[in-house]
Amino acid sequence: MQQAKLLSLAALAAWGCARPAQSAPAPAPAPAPAPRQEAPPAKTAPGAGAVSAPNSDPFPSTYRPFASRITLIRNATVMTAAGPSLANASVLLRDGKIAAVGANVAAPSDAVVVDGTGKYVTPGIIDTHSHLGVYPAPGVSGNSDGNEATNPVTAQVWAEHSVWPQDPQFPRNLAGGVTTLQVLPGSANLIGGRSVVLKVVPSRTMQGMKFPGAKYGLKMACGENPKRVYANRGPSTRMGNVAGYRSAWIAAEAYRRRWDKWNADHQGDPPTRDLNNETLAEVLRGNIYVHNHCYRADEMAVMIDIAKEFGYSIRSFHHGVEAYKIADLLARDSISASIWADWGGFKMEALDGVQANASIVDRAGARAIIHSDDPSGSQRLNQEAAKAMYAGREVGITVTPDQAIKWVTINPAWALGLQDRIGTLEVGKNADVVLWSGNPFSVYSRAEKVWVDGALLFDRNDPSQRWRTDFELGFVPEVRLPGGAR
Amino acid sequence: MRNLTKAFVVLLAAASVADAQTIAITGGRVYTVSGSTIENGTVVIRDGRITQVGQNVAIPADATRIDAGGKWVTPGLINSSTQLGLVEVGLESTTRDVSARGKDAIAAAFTAWAGFNPSSVLLTPARVEGVTTVLIAPSGGLVAGQAAVLDLVSGSLSDMMVRAPAAMVAQLEDKGSANLGARGEMVVKLRELLEDTRAYARRRVEFERAATRPFVASRLDLDAMIPVLDGRLPLVLEVNRSSEIEEALELASAFGIRIIIAGGAEAWMVADKLAAARVPVVTGAMNNIPQSFNSLGARQENAAILRRAGVDVILVGDSGTGDAETFNVRNVKQEAGNAVAYGMTWDDALRGVTLVPARVLGIADRYGSLEAGKVANVVVWSGDPFEFGTRAEHVIVRGREIATPSRQDLLEQRYRTLPPDYRRP
Numbered sequence A: 001m002q003q004a005k006l007l008s009l010a011a012l013a014a015w016g017c018a019r020p021a022q023s024a025p026a027p028a029p030a031p032a033p034a035p036r037q038e039a040p041p042a043k044t045a046p047g048a049g050a051v052s053a054p055n056s057d058p059f060p061s062t063y064r065p066f067a068s069r070i071t072l073i074r075n076a077t078v079m080t081a082a083g084p085s086l087a088n089a090s091v092l093l094r095d096g097k098i099a100a101v102g103a104n105v106a107a108p109s110d111a112v113v114v115d116g117t118g119k120y121v122t123p124g125i126i127d128t129h130s131h132l133g134v135y136p137a138p139g140v141s142g143n144s145d146g147n148e149a150t151n152p153v154t155a156q157v158w159a160e161h162s163v164w165p166q167d168p169q170f171p172r173n174l175a176g177g178v179t180t181l182q183v184l185p186g187s188a189n190l191i192g193g194r195s196v197v198l199k200v201v202p203s204r205t206m207q208g209m210k211f212p213g214a215k216y217g218l219k220m221a222c223g224e225n226p227k228r229v230y231a232n233r234g235p236s237t238r239m240g241n242v243a244g245y246r247s248a249w250i251a252a253e254a255y256r257r258r259w260d261k262w263n264a265d266h267q268g269d270p271p272t273r274d275l276n277n278e279t280l281a282e283v284l285r286g287n288i289y290v291h292n293h294c295y296r297a298d299e300m301a302v303m304i305d306i307a308k309e310f311g312y313s314i315r316s317f318h319h320g321v322e323a324y325k326i327a328d329l330l331a332r333d334s335i336s337a338s339i340w341a342d343w344g345g346f347k348m349e350a351l352d353g354v355q356a357n358a359s360i361v362d363r364a365g366a367r368a369i370i371h372s373d374d375p376s377g378s379q380r381l382n383q384e385a386a387k388a389m390y391a392g393r394e395v396g397i398t399v400t401p402d403q404a405i406k407w408v409t410i411n412p413a414w415a416l417g418l419q420d421r422i423g424t425l426e427v428g429k430n431a432d433v434v435l436w437s438g439n440p441f442s443v444y445s446r447a448e449k450v451w452v453d454g455a456l457l458f459d460r461n462d463p464s465q466r467w468r469t470d471f472e473l474g475f476v477p478e479v480r481l482p483g484g485a486r
Numbered sequence B: 001m002r003n004l005t006k007a008f009v010v011l012l013a014a015a016s017v018a019d020a021q022t023i024a025i026t027g028g029r030v031y032t033v034s035g036s037t038i039e040n041g042t043v044v045i046r047d048g049r050i051t052q053v054g055q056n057v058a059i060p061a062d063a064t065r066i067d068a069g070g071k072w073v074t075p076g077l078i079n080s081s082t083q084l085g086l087v088e089v090g091l092e093s094t095t096r097d098v099s100a101r102g103k104d105a106i107a108a109a110f111t112a113w114a115g116f117n118p119s120s121v122l123l124t125p126a127r128v129e130g131v132t133t134v135l136i137a138p139s140g141g142l143v144a145g146q147a148a149v150l151d152l153v154s155g156s157l158s159d160m161m162v163r164a165p166a167a168m169v170a171q172l173e174d175k176g177s178a179n180l181g182a183r184g185e186m187v188v189k190l191r192e193l194l195e196d197t198r199a200y201a202r203r204r205v206e207f208e209r210a211a212t213r214p215f216v217a218s219r220l221d222l223d224a225m226i227p228v229l230d231g232r233l234p235l236v237l238e239v240n241r242s243s244e245i246e247e248a249l250e251l252a253s254a255f256g257i258r259i260i261i262a263g264g265a266e267a268w269m270v271a272d273k274l275a276a277a278r279v280p281v282v283t284g285a286m287n288n289i290p291q292s293f294n295s296l297g298a299r300q301e302n303a304a305i306l307r308r309a310g311v312d313v314i315l316v317g318d319s320g321t322g323d324a325e326t327f328n329v330r331n332v333k334q335e336a337g338n339a340v341a342y343g344m345t346w347d348d349a350l351r352g353v354t355l356v357p358a359r360v361l362g363i364a365d366r367y368g369s370l371e372a373g374k375v376a377n378v379v380v381w382s383g384d385p386f387e388f389g390t391r392a393e394h395v396i397v398r399g400r401e402i403a404t405p406s407r408q409d410l411l412e413q414r415y416r417t418l419p420p421d422y423r424r425p
Helices: A002-022 A169-175 A224-229 A238-265 A275-284 A297-310 A323-332 A357-363 A377-394 A401-408 A410-415 B123-128 B183-202 B204-208 B219-229 B242-255 B267-276 B302-308 B329-341 B346-351 B355-360 B407-414
Strands: A071-078 A086-094 A097-102 A112-115 A120-123 A125-130 A178-183 A191-194 A196-199 A217-221 A289-294 A314-319 A336-339 A368-370 A433-436 A447-452 A455-459 B022-030 B038-046 B049-054 B064-067 B072-075 B077-082 B131-136 B143-151 B161-171 B235-239 B259-263 B281-283 B313-315 B378-381 B392-397
Touching (some): A120 A125, A125 A377, A169 A178, A169 A447, A178 A377, A178 A410, A224 A238, A323 A357, A336 A357, A357 A368, A357 A401, A368 A377, A368 A410, A377 A401, B022 B378, B077 B329, B077 B355, B123 B131, B123 B329, B123 B407, B131 B161, B131 B329, B143 B219, B161 B219, B183 B219, B235 B242, B242 B259, B242 B267, B267 B281, B267 B302
Parallel strands (some): A071 A112, A071 A120, A125 A178, A289 A314, A314 A336, A336 A368, B022 B072, B077 B131, B161 B235, B235 B259
Antiparallel strands (some): A086 A097, A120 A433, A191 A217, A447 A455, B022 B038, B038 B049, B072 B378, B143 B161
16 A cells, blocks of 8 residues: 555656646736836836836835834943933933933933833844744744755745744843844855844734834855765865855846846846846845854955955854954955854864954954844844953953944944944934943843833833734733832 | 672772872852852862961961962862763764764663763863862663763863762653654653663573563663662753753652753743652853743743742753853853843852752762862852853962963964964964
């Protein structure tokens, strides 16, 4: 019986393979052409789905700021991430923006006043490397959507199409003061696909979390992961990896030229649209940032040369456990380093991880970023930054708290191209703000209140308003003790 | 004649005469852990042991003095969940010697320390930051094997050994690793193993003549389980779900064995039962993600709630996908700090990384507090040991100050100036 079953399966497979040879598949019918009065009746204008247009936005953000009230936080130590900390200072949030920061801030009489005595205020924390929503909790196969490990180059996939907004890790991140995340595809592939920048807010849809106007990122990965995943089919070596990136960029450049020409002159039938090359062409046009997972210094140097060969730039190296070895190269080419405070050793390319990595990178004049790649670490990026800051001191590099706070605020904002909108407490910026129970670089401090675009979305002292995802209902015991166990 | 001692070897640490050194740590705030905290206290160390602790202590003339004015002095920290020397590079299987194959996922005879790598570069980073004593434990299978306690001194395994075995390690968490088909099957299999161990211990002679029924485990595995059955060796059971923690308690009660719950994400839900059974819990304080359907109730207040119920809590690193058991053994301090942030008292957090693990691992006669007669594992901190800005300024292990730089320190020195000079350091 079993044999018969196997045979029939084999026959089915053979038939499936043979079918295209017997009759070539018909091209997918094009969408009905839009009527163009000026076009001669014999010509058919291409539908939108046929056109590879720069900066197209087929899944636009539907995020709208939550209802907010004018809020004045006063008598707090304000770490602006744009200059020295201000003692006994105030921050005014109005209409979703930072309206004032300083010692003497006047507030309208109807403003909500939050006493910050003994407390600290920082910008919302930003994590450049998250897999929330694409690798949700619980970690089960049905929700494991972070790596399209079916081909070494999959620039056609977009992380946002894997994001599950009901991942219970989102509210935990918000409670850690994180207000903006870059969610990336995993690192199985040389080129893993598009990232998406999300606000850490409750929503029915991914689009409702999407940071309006944020550019996409492209995930690339060096080293051990791709060559391990594709050992049987290739690439199986680092040199195979490099050949793979270069082949992909060669094809993408040809694609970009064809489309840029057609988009300029609309002469003849448009070239065939291809999602993989479309994303890569957008990188070559400067419309998508490259976020490159790369551990070893020598490999990062090779990736910098590949970027130069094809005329794109790398916005951030991710993980970069050896960034300190080439901090000067990163500074020279304005490449940020998204790194851990103290991870290392778990594979050969992570062997040389050191705690002073961020401090050495920072001192060299490159942008240091503390990232997580971990749903637990992401909730405590303030603690991670603290470890990295104090590690500098051990090697004689003094990093002030006012500098280290940039590693989790304005520097990641820059890596996402959002430095003019978030990342500091400056007038006019989005009111993404965290009130900490104490110095954020103390192990004992916790985010007490978190505002996103001026709306209070987390309040540790008001569990009745706590965001609970759909998943948590029924599954996760509800704990409504104010301030946790205290 | 029962030949049990072979299966239960306790190696005693003894500082040799060559190591003799007299140290007086003066003027510090001394956290004895076992007694009250002494302001402006002195700790005298001689020949590897603490000889005196107090305020008015005569300082031996030959003592090397360490001025601890304004500093905090504590016992060396104990991390009770590590794979130091058993895993060097996680993804390189040739450097992973932590999971035995065993027979049917039972590897009780596996003495994990037998594959210990004394050249591991991961020992020093832990010690530099004040962790002086570690449990190195196997993992994998249903019964992973035996764990040992080591001091992080340089030398060979025998130089480092404190106690082996210190615990038997098993799990009720991962049916796949146990090679079983249902969660409930794991406790069945453990029960069968304990019953067979009992039968084997009683009928050794018949067993040698092949006159017993077949047993679930090999002869050596059964031998290794006898001290567990006798209640002399604690059984660490990794388990997170509250109902399965209760199953573990029933198993312990039925066989009269000593168990330790490890992981215990939902232990807070059964805190009173754990307290009544006097079963300690080894857990972290940064674990709040419902990472599996077995740990839906994970929350950061776990340690505090357990402690308040009277449970002995040992703090370790068990959150995230990081490397809390190898590269970041040092971060047990961060766990302790987070435990305090989420409701544990500071004193209990310090006990959770000193005296409580010493008691649970059977070494409290020598470790875990600053008292005359104890092994001189002492750390002088610039301040609160759990704070990120605090340095371990003096780390004394078995009476000797050790200041060897780690491989990470050497890399940092080399790359402080770019390009580096490959002839240095």
